[in-house]
Amino acid sequence: MAVKILKEETLLHQQAFDFYYALGADRNLTQAGQKFEVRKSTAGLWSKSFDWQDRIKLRDIEISKKLQQKTDTTIISTKANYRKIIQASISTYVDELKNKHITVRTIRDLVDLMKLDLELLGETPQEEIMIIIEDALYPE
Numbered sequence: 308m309a310v311k312i313l314k315e316e317t318l319l320h321q322q323a324f325d326f327y328y329a330l331g332a333d334r335n336l337t338q339a340g341q342k343f344e345v346r347k348s349t350a351g352l353w354s355k356s357f358d359w360q361d362r363i364k365l366r367d368i369e370i371s372k373k374l375q376q377k378t379d380t381t382i383i384s385t386k387a388n389y390r391k392i393i394q395a396s397i398s399t400y401v402d403e404l405k406n407k408h409i410t411v412r413t414i415r416d417l418v419d420l421m422k423l424d425l426e427l428l429g430e431t432p433q434e435e436i437m438i439i440i441e442d443a444l445y446p447e
Contacts, residue, residue, distance in 0.1 A: 313356035319343065320353050327354070328363055386427050393424045401443050417443075 327339040340350035400417045
């Protein structure tokens with residue numbers, strides 16, 4: 308006996324798929340059948356006819372990509388905000404240092420801020436920091 312396959316997906320089939328998908332990891336055709344008042348075998352026919360398993364995989368991938376993009380955007384935004392704070396702190400610190408309101412013995416805070424700023428830029432801070440410190444302490 309040949310397996311019956313439906314050719315046209317209706318709104319009801321799409322709604323059943325969306326419900327089935329929303330069930331998550333514990334999804335099963337019995338629940339989908341009960342929700343749409345059909346037998347499990349009918350829900351199984353819909354699943355097979357309209358490739359529910361492949362559609363689940365594709366939707367999971369799509370959602371994963373969107374989530375990754377949101378995460379990346381959040382990370383970039385957070386780094387940008389931290390950099391603004393760090394740059395403002397460096398500027399204030401350098402001004403205070405130049406005006407002799409801060410002594411050189413507390414330069415560690417400045418160095419730590421500079422290192423953090425350069426690391427957020429993806430730079431290796433050691434050599435660059437020495438040049439910046441020399442320029443700040445001994446302007447021409």
